[in-house]
Amino acid sequence: MKKHVLFALAALFALFPSYAQKTTQTENVILITFDGLRWQELFKGADSLMVDDTGMIESSGSLLKDFWHPDPIKRREILFPFFWGTIAKEGQLYGNRAYGNLVDNANKMWFSYPGYNEFLSGKADDERINSNDKMNNPNVTLLEHLNRLPAYKGKVMAFGSWDVFPYIINEERSGVPVNAGFDLAEGSDLTEVEKTVNRLQSEIRGPWGGVRLDAFTHSYALEALKKHKPKVLYISYGETDDWAHEGKYDHYLWSARQTDQYIREIWETVQSDPQYKDKTTLIIGVDHGRGITKTSWKSHGQSVPEGGQIWLMAIGPDTPASGEMKTQGQWQSAMVAKTVFQLLGLDYPEADAAPAIKELIK
Template identity: 75%
Template sequence: MLNKSIACAFFTLLLFQALSLKAQDYKTENIILITLDGIRWQEVFTGADSLLVDDTGMIKVPGSLLTDFWNEDPLVRREMLMPFFWNTLAKEGQLYGNRAYGNKVDNSNKMWFSYPGYNEVLSGFADDQHINSNDKINNPNVTLLEYLNRLPEFQNKVMAFGSWDVFPFIVNEERSGVPVNAGFDIAEGDDLSPEEILTNKLQSEIRGPWGGVRLDAFTQSYAMAALKNKKPKVLYISYGETDDWAHENHYDQYIWSAKQTDAYIREIWDFVQTDPQYKDKTTMIITTDHGRGISKTSWRSHGESVPEAGEIWMAAIGPDTPATGEMKSQGQWQSAMIARTIFQLLGMDYPEAKAAPAIQEMVK
């Protein structure tokens, strides 16, 4: 296992091959960070799981997944499941986490569930001491979103959208000043777009099956409206359906949601390529908060009792990311590296020296 400082540099070196660049040489001016809750690396790299695409009761209608998602060749299957990942990201960006090649990405936290995973992605380190539940407790750690929102060039240009209603606490909206639309929040203000007005109406009428997680379609609609009309320089989006369908043992809904989320990400990237603020100046990074089990029973679960639940994946595309596709080099990466990489892409040092005392003060 690489130590923390070496691992972070190694990740940046391989992902962007830009350690020698000066700050002014980076082309990235905007960041879009996306997370898909609890989707396994197995589906990302091999498509629908042969163990689960059958008539065991995990699909609503036996055989209904086969036409859309099944092929004997895993390389074909993964493209059927996530066409944007394998037709665009794999050609123009990079994907990490195919453990068949020894290309390993893991959580550095040992909790292996959502809040600790999101804290790690957003703050740049694991904090198992303070972040050890999914309770709605304001995050004592300063996230990359908060750090950037404090800087004059990013102030009021950082936004977050999530399907899970715990995100205002993960981002610590109250302290950070970063606006978070999550759970069943609606768009607010006097200048709402027609899309936001319609989404507010539909969300109030279509609640979905979960109390604390809205359907991802609403998260996508709000995020796209913000991207088009408010033009944030840093945008964070978290989709949640895959994890909730998995917990309910609905493999059909899990992979349908994965495919739909792939389409949402394509919609975002297609817009980025047409907008003058974003085109050729935006890096998109995609990952997940945790993995899950691999058996017919454990696939629905995660947490420290599930050995595979810390196994995750990452992907990136943008003007500073070499188009090397699926990474097959052996190595170890962690989601804690993402925050530092984002700062480096923006031509800044990650403020680690300031983080520790700030955190200590906040948790006293």
């Protein structure tokens, strides 16, 4: 009888080797992306070329008190207090090209849909993903792969400001619920917060047709984190890219700093909840870069040489507190997918995906 039990256990571990070999502490993952936030602001703060240019801001001198300091180290701390006050001390930041620490898109499109596909699926697909059209993604994202597993089924959620995310994540096929664009919270058990955000979003449309204000995306995601306790949560904030396309550097900076505060709130919520505290890894990235001149800063894509220059950061129980990474090397956002699976003690099901970020896991 004992031999039969041992044989059955051996067979079980053979079927699920990842669970048997799990050595990480991460049980939950939160993925967050900024749309089009440059590495220059992340690592150097407000850009001296634009911070007081009347062509880029509404009122001359209006940003200097809030964002300017001659020391770029101080400037970046002013712009991103959570990133540099917490993640830089307890996690890792990749992408400061001044040190040869390079993070780039694997795709060569350098705009949103290809960038998000790469971040979520683990590989570029320039042949099929070469526009921002509302086309269901033929690739399976890491969210969908996880949602197929019994341990994560129904515990994966996504929120985005851009109304193309249901297609990028392929909500129809994946079964991952996606609240994006001007979607409202749904269900018979809405909280008072969700009811209020639904009403406000219906009344305050914002300046763009396909992108809602990030305050609504954040509010829905934060309430879902508290209410549904997902094991895997993806949030995409979109305002920075849209303000940049309009050439409004002041709004770009305000939005960037506000998003830093949104992410602080997500992290503090996680660390105050026993289900998540010290068992959750937060990974933050961006879909693409943008130009470096007053004209090209507004744009990205193949015509902008810097459009594929991006960054990544992470904090969690399995990530060494290395801070700002200064080692020379090349990383890509495509590496996120396998990294997430390794953190969860799982094997990524697609062999051709980019390798995991080995420095990010102890």
